[in-house]
Amino acid sequence: MKGKVKTKTTSRAGKKEERTAYLCLIPAFLGVTLISYLPTLAVFILSLFNWNGLSTPEFIGFDNFVRIFTKDIYLVDSIRATIYYAFLAVVGAVLYSLVIALLLNMNIKGRTLFRSIFFIPYLLPAIGVFKGWQWLYEANFGLFNFIFRMLGIPPQRFLDSPSQVIPSLVLIAIWTSGNLIVIFLAGLQNVPAVYMEAAKIDGANAWQRFWNVTIPSISPIIFYNILTALITHLQVINPSLALTNGGPAKKSMFMSYVIYLYGFKKNKLGYAAAYSVIFFIIVGIFTFILFKTQKSNLFGEEE
Numbered sequence: 001m002k003g004k005v006k007t008k009t010t011s012r013a014g015k016k017e018e019r020t021a022y023l024c025l026i027p028a029f030l031g032v033t034l035i036s037y038l039p040t041l042a043v044f045i046l047s048l049f050n051w052n053g054l055s056t057p058e059f060i061g062f063d064n065f066v067r068i069f070t071k072d073i074y075l076v077d078s079i080r081a082t083i084y085y086a087f088l089a090v091v092g093a094v095l096y097s098l099v100i101a102l103l104l105n106m107n108i109k110g111r112t113l114f115r116s117i118f119f120i121p122y123l124l125p126a127i128g129v130f131k132g133w134q135w136l137y138e139a140n141f142g143l144f145n146f147i148f149r150m151l152g153i154p155p156q157r158f159l160d161s162p163s164q165v166i167p168s169l170v171l172i173a174i175w176t177s178g179n180l181i182v183i184f185l186a187g188l189q190n191v192p193a194v195y196m197e198a199a200k201i202d203g204a205n206a207w208q209r210f211w212n213v214t215i216p217s218i219s220p221i222i223f224y225n226i227l228t229a230l231i232t233h234l235q236v237i238n239p240s241l242a243l244t245n246g247g248p249a250k251k252s253m254f255m256s257y258v259i260y261l262y263g264f265k266k267n268k269l270g271y272a273a274a275y276s277v278i279f280f281i282i283v284g285i286f287t288f289i290l291f292k293t294q295k296s297n298l299f300g301e302e303e
Contacts (some may be wrong), residue, residue, distance in 0.1 A: 011160045022256065038278075046273035052268050064274035074258045077250040079282070081166065082234060086286075088170040089233040093177035094225055101184035102210075115185070122178030130242035133172050134159070162249045169239040169252065187221035188214065223294055230290060234283050255279045 004213055051057040051148050070077055104115050121129065121139070136143045137158035145155040158168040191214055199209045237256035246253035246261070259279065263272030 017105060020164065024206035043273045043280075045269055049270040051270045052056075054267075054269040056102075057270070059271075063273050065278070067271070068274055074250065074253055074261075078253050078255045078258045079252055081251055082236070082282075085166050085170060085173075085236055085252075086230060086233040088167065088172040089236075090226060091169055092174040093180055093229050093233075094222070096174050097177050097184050097225065098219065098222075101188055104181070104185055105188045115182075118181050119178035121176045124176075126238045127242055129164050129172065129176060130238065134243055137168060159243055160248055162251045165244060165248060165251050166211045169243070172239065173233060173236075177229070180229065183221060183225055184218070186219040191217040192294050224293070227287070230286060231283065234250045255282070273289045 046057075048059060048061055049057040050060045056136070095187075100118055104111060104118070108114075128195045139145060139155060139157050139160065143157070148155055156164060158164050195217065197207060199213050204212065235256050236254050237260060240252050240254055240257035241260070244252040246257055255275070256279070259272050259275045262268045262275060
């Protein structure tokens, strides 16, 4: 009898706790719905209309998508530029951040100062960062070309060369990846010391300890940073707005910039929404592939 009463009391407490949890989740759910879900749904609906933001929306079905895939002059170039930039930026930023984090994790003097120095670029306003790098890249009086002239190397047209513009923009992205450094550093500081000591006792050298102990221990951190960097750099737009305007020769005509161009420069909001839907699907595909290819490797799971 006592046991039954106790079970009933526990059940009531559990239901009350569950109701409290749901009530506490309501503000967060409403916020996500209003800020993310409803605007995303609105974009999908708007992609089926012809609308310039002022006139009455005209339903045209999938005509915007048909035109994008058959007549649009930016689609192929924008997809190519976006994927090329994202690939170089993700690989470069992750490798650079991991190396810097490994160095900052060592017992060196001024470690706190160096951590701040490498994190500051991430905190700087984007427009200030790009204008500073614009001066560095300037063809006639920029610092890089000044150094090249001193070394007897011909000056380079970093932002005006179709072959150099993407690598030049990627270098800026790598330099501003201080957030990845901080996350890597936090992961490295949580690597169990007992594993390192055991590896040393077994005679493992520095590379073997790094590859067989450190990397497996921070594999979730690696996956998170790759995923974060991938989504961030696929949505790149600031370099085009601040430096290149999509040029030269449409080599930096990223998909986000094309959406901005159609939506806010040409007032084709329905067409820009259709572009956004295509972009959303592309980002989703890359994210899905990343999860599928990395899940078993990083977490040791098959399902």
